[in-house]
Amino acid sequence: MFRRILFSCALLVCLAPLSAKAAEEPKSYTITIKDHRFTPSEIKVPAGQKIKLLVKNDDATAEEFESHDLHREKVIPGGSDAVITLRPLDKGTYKFFGEFHEETAQGKIIAE
Amino acid sequence: MIRLLNARSALALALLFSGSAFAVPSIKSPIVTKGEAEIELGADGTSDADKAKDGGHGLTLEFGYGVTDHWFTEFETEWSNDPGERFRHEAVAWENRFQILPQGEYLVDLGFFAEYEFGTRPHSADEIKFGPILQSTIGNFRVTANPFMSVEVGAHSEAAPEFSYGVRAEYLWKQAFNPGVEFYGKMGEIADGSRLSEQDHSLGPVATGSVSLHSLGLPGKLGYEAGVLFGVTDAAPARTFKGKLEYEFTFN
Numbered sequence: 001m002f003r004r005i006l007f008s009c010a011l012l013v014c015l016a017p018l019s020a021k022a023a024e025e026p027k028s029y030t031i032t033i034k035d036h037r038f039t040p041s042e043i044k045v046p047a048g049q050k051i052k053l054l055v056k057n058d059d060a061t062a063e064e065f066e067s068h069d070l071h072r073e074k075v076i077p078g079g080s081d082a083v084i085t086l087r088p089l090d091k092g093t094y095k096f097f098g099e100f101h102e103e104t105a106q107g108k109i110i111a112e
Numbered sequence: 113m114i115r116l117l118n119a120r121s122a123l124a125l126a127l128l129f130s131g132s133a134f135a136v137p138s139i140k141s142p143i144v145t146k147g148e149a150e151i152e153l154g155a156d157g158t159s160d161a162d163k164a165k166d167g168g169h170g171l172t173l174e175f176g177y178g179v180t181d182h183w184f185t186e187f188e189t190e191w192s193n194d195p196g197e198r199f200r201h202e203a204v205a206w207e208n209r210f211q212i213l214p215q216g217e218y219l220v221d222l223g224f225f226a227e228y229e230f231g232t233r234p235h236s237a238d239e240i241k242f243g244p245i246l247q248s249t250i251g252n253f254r255v256t257a258n259p260f261m262s263v264e265v266g267a268h269s270e271a272a273p274e275f276s277y278g279v280r281a282e283y284l285w286k287q288a289f290n291p292g293v294e295f296y297g298k299m300g301e302i303a304d305g306s307r308l309s310e311q312d313h314s315l316g317p318v319a320t321g322s323v324s325l326h327s328l329g330l331p332g333k334l335g336y337e338a339g340v341l342f343g344v345t346d347a348a349p350a351r352t353f354k355g356k357l358e359y360e361f362t363f364n
């Protein structure tokens with residue numbers, strides 16, 4: 001019984017991530033944070049495809065990339081960058097914002 | 113016959129609650145954020161017509177920090193009481209979560225959980241708990257699974273390894289309110305192969321959410337979890353009420 005459970009857990013851990021590896025490298029889009037604003041603030045991406053966002057923070061202070069629509073949050077320290085991988089999106093508009101400077105740091109991704 | 117069954121149920125309960133009695137049930141996430149700090153206060157309590165399962169309580173206080181993009185470490189102190197017993201300090205624990213895969217790269221986000229719990233009651237055993245953390249988000253639906261193994265260690269260890277699980281299925285509706293369902297189970301000592309009625313399985317509705325404090329001029333977010341779990345086996349309390357408050361902020 002003990003061995004069977006251990007084996008099942010190991011199998012689950014090994015196989016789960018392999019189940020949906022993308023066939024090709026996803027398209028990458030760069031967003032820069034400067035003066036607490038996102039540039040570009042609007043990005044058009046293909047719907048139904050995995051994409052990567054390279055978010056560069058050129059400000060001296062940290063910013064948190066946050067999106068309720070995309071179910072993501074990622075803290076990006078000042079002067080550094082982060083990659084955010086998004087699984088295929090349905091057609092639509094997905095808003096994101098900077099948690100620490102929400103009044104200015106606003107943007108959206110349009111999947112079409 | 114009924115007395116015999118009751119005695120057997122009481123024994124099963126005693127075994128199930130002999131480890132970390134009434135630890136507040138919670139689901140662990142595989143996602144780690146570097147620089148993020150958390151202060152968490154959790155509580156739970158049981159209610160049942162059977163006195164052997166009524167009036168158990170747990171209280172936890174946790175301090176955690178994202179050391180790297182892959183490692184979140186947390187210190188926890190825990191008080192609890194089994195039904196009919198005195199509420200007192202139970203254990204301190206060092207908990208670690210490791211994010212193994214980048215979020216969103218695969219269908220399943222994978223992490224690993226490892227905890228060492230130091231029993232602080234006289235003659236209580238220490239415990240190591242570990243296991244994978246699996247999470248998948250499809251559209252607005254998210255499922256997180258925690259299949260864990262726990263092993264008693266130290267001078268007072270008696271119980272054989274145990275398997276437990278926690279699963280949350282939720283609908284990511286609003287930042288402030290995500291409704292969901294949680295399932296928890298303790299299978300008892302693996303070597304014994306406990307019968308289903310002797311195992312502790314429960315499920316019930318939960319809600320989670322958070323609100324940003326930036327609009328109030330304060331750093332961070334305030335998060336919560338609240339729910340009630342209904343026992344589905346004889347060994348589980350009829351109802352377990354659980355709640356958690358969390359303050360999350362970032363050092364950078």
